[in-house]
Amino acid sequence: MKSILIDDEVMALEILKKLCSKVKELEVVATFSNAIDAIKYLNSNQVDLIFLDIHMPDFSGFDFVKTLKNPTNVIVTTSEKDFALEAFEHDFIIDFLVKPLSKSRFLKAIQKTKIQKEVPKLKNDFSEENTLLDVLYANVNRRLIKIDIPSINLVEANGDYINVKTSKKNYVIHSTLKKIENKLPSNLFVKVHRSYLINIKKIVDIQDNSVLIEKEIIPVSRINKPELLRRLNLL
Amino acid sequence: MEKANLSYLKKLAAGDLDFEEKIIAFIKLEFPQEKKRYQKHFESKEFTKAAADVHKIKHKISVLDLKKNHNLATQHEQNLKNSNTDLASEFDAVLEGMTAFINQL
Numbered sequence: 154m155k156s157i158l159i160d161d162e163v164m165a166l167e168i169l170k171k172l173c174s175k176v177k178e179l180e181v182v183a184t185f186s187n188a189i190d191a192i193k194y195l196n197s198n199q200v201d202l203i204f205l206d207i208h209m210p211d212f213s214g215f216d217f218v219k220t221l222k223n224p225t226n227v228i229v230t231t232s233e234k235d236f237a238l239e240a241f242e243h244d245f246i247i248d249f250l251v252k253p254l255s256k257s258r259f260l261k262a263i264q265k266t267k268i269q270k271e272v273p274k275l276k277n278d279f280s281e282e283n284t285l286l287d288v289l290y291a292n293v294n295r296r297l298i299k300i301d302i303p304s305i306n307l308v309e310a311n312g313d314y315i316n317v318k319t320s321k322k323n324y325v326i327h328s329t330l331k332k333i334e335n336k337l338p339s340n341l342f343v344k345v346h347r348s349y350l351i352n353i354k355k356i357v358d359i360q361d362n363s364v365l366i367e368k369e370i371i372p373v374s375r376i377n378k379p380e381l382l383r384r385l386n387l388l
Numbered sequence: 389m390e391k392a393n394l395s396y397l398k399k400l401a402a403g404d405l406d407f408e409e410k411i412i413a414f415i416k417l418e419f420p421q422e423k424k425r426y427q428k429h430f431e432s433k434e435f436t437k438a439a440a441d442v443h444k445i446k447h448k449i450s451v452l453d454l455k456k457n458h459n460l461a462t463q464h465e466q467n468l469k470n471s472n473t474d475l476a477s478e479f480d481a482v483l484e485g486m487t488a489f490i491n492q493l
Binding site for chain 1: 418446
């Protein structure tokens with residue numbers, strides 16, 4: 154099993170490496186002192202298992218888990234027992250190890266990973282089906298107007314209405330952001346704020362907590378930022 | 389007062405002296421930095437950051453087998469999140485005890 158280790162404490166990484174060396178099947182392919190570098194690595198490399206410290210500055214372990222593209226088993230390591238409940242709300246997290254790590258508990262976690270690997274994963278094809286549709290019909294002034302989905306730059310919530318903005322035209326439609334989000338291909342659109350859904354291909358640049366779509370600056374909320382970063386091909 | 393020891397480390401190392409030495413070197417390197425960071429944030433009343441520093445130090449506390457002090461640190465960390473400094477001097481004593489132990493390694 155190809156594994157990576159993420160912890161901002163060098164001593165913790167060294168202890169993990171030692172424990173991993175006790176398991177023949179485990180191959181530590183990289184170690185990271187922050188989550189952002191690990192995200193970049195995972196953009197071009199696939200691993201089977203991630204050992205992840207939760208408590209890291211700037212970008213926490215939980216933020217990191219939200220960015221994972223492929224189903225990858227994650228074992229959380231932390232000094233905080235109270236994180237356990239939150240940890241198991243994330244699908245990829247299969248075990249939770251409290252520091253200082255003990256060999257016996259570590260081996261149990263690895264055993265769990267092996268069992269997990271044998272369970273076939275259900276694939277949700279819903280979003281893939283959506284990508285087959287590249288047009289959307291919306292009720293605008295009692296007419297069903299065809300909107301070419303790839304031409305949509307962004308969708309903005311505005312009370313009981315949504316503004317669907319393309320480069321050439323804006324459409325004001327009586328609907329909700331949630332409804333249109335379900336109709337748009339999830340590989341192309343991402344919610345960056347409770348009032349904004351954006352087309353990833355239309356991003357010009359990203360700065361701090363905002364994205365530039367053509368000439369419009371769109372806010373990015375803290376809660377949606379990990380998902381946005383997950384979708385980008387970060388260098 | 390609870391005394392620090394290397395029993396956890398020795399058990400984990402299982403006779404691997406290189407590993408033991410490596411971890412001690414990392415403790416000697418990282419602990420003074422973590423302690424300094426905590427003191428700086430505490431003195432400037434940046435209690436949320438100081439709480440995060442305590443959290444980081446907790447791993448060293450547990451590696452040095454200081455179970456009671458680990459509980460105290462956990463409580464202090466929680467207190468700091470609410471800008472409560474009641475356990476500051478007790479935690480300082482823990483840090484000083486660790487410093488003395490680490491210096492003689």
